[in-house]
Amino acid sequence: MRILVTGGAGFIGSALTRHLVLDLGAEVLVVDKLTYAGDRRSLRDCEGRPGFVFLEADIVDGARMEAAINAFQPDAVMHLAAESHVDRSIAGATPFIHTNIVGTFALLEAARAYWQDLEPEARAAFRFLHVSTDEVYGSLGETGAFTEATPYDPRSPYSASKAASDHLARAWHETYGLPTLVTNCSNNYGPFHFPEKLIPLVALNALEGKQLPVYGDGGNVRDWLHVEDHVRALVAVLRGGRPGATYNIGGRAERTNLQVVQAICDTLDRLRPDPEGPRRRLISFVPDRPGHDRRYAIDPTRIEQDLGWHARETFETGLNRTLRWYLDNDWWWRPLRERRYGGERLGLAGLLRRAAVAG
Ligand code: NAD
Numbered sequence: 001m002r003i004l005v006t007g008g009a010g011f012i013g014s015a016l017t018r019h020l021v022l023d024l025g026a027e028v029l030v031v032d033k034l035t036y037a038g039d040r041r042s043l044r045d046c047e048g049r050p051g052f053v054f055l056e057a058d059i060v061d062g063a064r065m066e067a068a069i070n071a072f073q074p075d076a077v078m079h080l081a082a083e084s085h086v087d088r089s090i091a092g093a094t095p096f097i098h099t100n101i102v103g104t105f106a107l108l109e110a111a112r113a114y115w116q117d118l119e120p121e122a123r124a125a126f127r128f129l130h131v132s133t134d135e136v137y138g139s140l141g142e143t144g145a146f147t148e149a150t151p152y153d154p155r156s157p158y159s160a161s162k163a164a165s166d167h168l169a170r171a172w173h174e175t176y177g178l179p180t181l182v183t184n185c186s187n188n189y190g191p192f193h194f195p196e197k198l199i200p201l202v203a204l205n206a207l208e209g210k211q212l213p214v215y216g217d218g219g220n221v222r223d224w225l226h227v228e229d230h231v232r233a234l235v236a237v238l239r240g241g242r243p244g245a246t247y248n249i250g251g252r253a254e255r256t257n258l259q260v261v262q263a264i265c266d267t268l269d270r271l272r273p274d275p276e277g278p279r280r281r282l283i284s285f286v287p288d289r290p291g292h293d294r295r296y297a298i299d300p301t302r303i304e305q306d307l308g309w310h311a312r313e314t315f316e317t318g319l320n321r322t323l324r325w326y327l328d329n330d331w332w333w334r335p336l337r338e339r340r341y342g343g344e345r346l347g348l349a350g351l352l353r354r355a356a357v358a359g
Pocket of ligand 1: 006007009010011012013033034036039057058059060079080081082083084085099103131132133134162184187189194
């Protein structure tokens with residue numbers, strides 16, 4: 001397998017690259033712009049491995065993408081590069097529009113130019129896997145789950161930009177026949193997760209005895225999936241998915257945000273007790289995120305039945321492994337906390353503007 005992975009220095013992209021290179025022996029070209037969210041140290045175990053190549057480049061640069069694809073001659077493109085943090089998209093949507101929409105367009109065009117000149121066998125085998133989120137489906141009530149037939153209803157600049165890119169990937173299949181696949185996944189967690197996201201943010205603040213901010217009443221529900229289950233699902237879709245189809249990926253692990261924060265406190269109390277007392281004392285409630293979707297839940301029946309994929313981790317086993325990883329790997333997260341991101345809250349600008357308008 002020769003696979004071009006965009007966004008391979010990010011959280012999920014690096015987990016995918018490690019799985020492809022270290023477990024499956026694939027040749028991988030990572031294309032990544034190394035934004036604040038990209039970190040080559042996450043690929044430390046792949047560096048120097050035969051067939052692993054890293055290219056620092058912007059996916060918006062279509063000519064560069066075309067040259068990279070032509071030089072590498074991949075069997076597949078797995079597209080994960082994106083601006084991915086909802087709070088940042090509220091503070092400023094420009095890079096989200098640029099990378100998620102224009103970048104996906106540039107990559108699809110580069111892949112199409114390469115694919116249409118392939119020999120018939122390689123042309124039939126080629127795949128473009130576009131990795132997306134369940135947030136494109138909007139918010140659920142108390143019951144039900146997103147299926148592949150759920151209409152799109154994105155609510156944030158982030159999810160709107162991802163929705164646009166999903167439509168582009170599907171249109172390139174319908175219009176040009178490019179063998180695209182789309183996956184929509186629920187919230188991931190696991191090692192090498194940038195410490196602005198809920199689970200690492202809360203875990204590291206808890207270890208440092210800082211306040212643990214919970215948005216609103218903490219009742220928002222997310223469906224959690226360990227990142228290693230996600231990357232196994234992506235490989236299953238790449239190998240067995242039907243071009244043009246969409247696959248929802250989820251771990252059947254719904255939790256409220258408050259339950260997640262409490263589980264982190266309790267797990268850390270077991271793994272590394274705090275002399276000051278149980279960490280639940282650090283929980284504090286802060287004003288809600290503007291437009292905060294209430295509940296997401298994924299129905300993964302299609303990928304389970306058609307491709308035989310099932311999540312291996314429960315939320316409890318996955319969280320335990322993840323928190324152990326953070327305890328053992330401060331070489332990775334400490335410089336990020338100290339130099340680039342200190343654990344402060346992002347995306348309040350819109351909220352403050354709203355409050356001002358409301359008087
Ligand atoms: P991430 O923010 O950790 O990583 C994104 C990577 O893309 C970074 O390495 C960054 O440097 C790179 N990148 C950004 N802009 C780029 C550009 N213009 N050109 C090249 N590289 C660029 O994101 P993640 O959490 O690993 O998410 C990966 C993908 O999975 C995204 O498409 C995201 O929408 C999707 N997704 C994420 C989750 C989740 O819970 N994290 C859930 C479902 C889907």
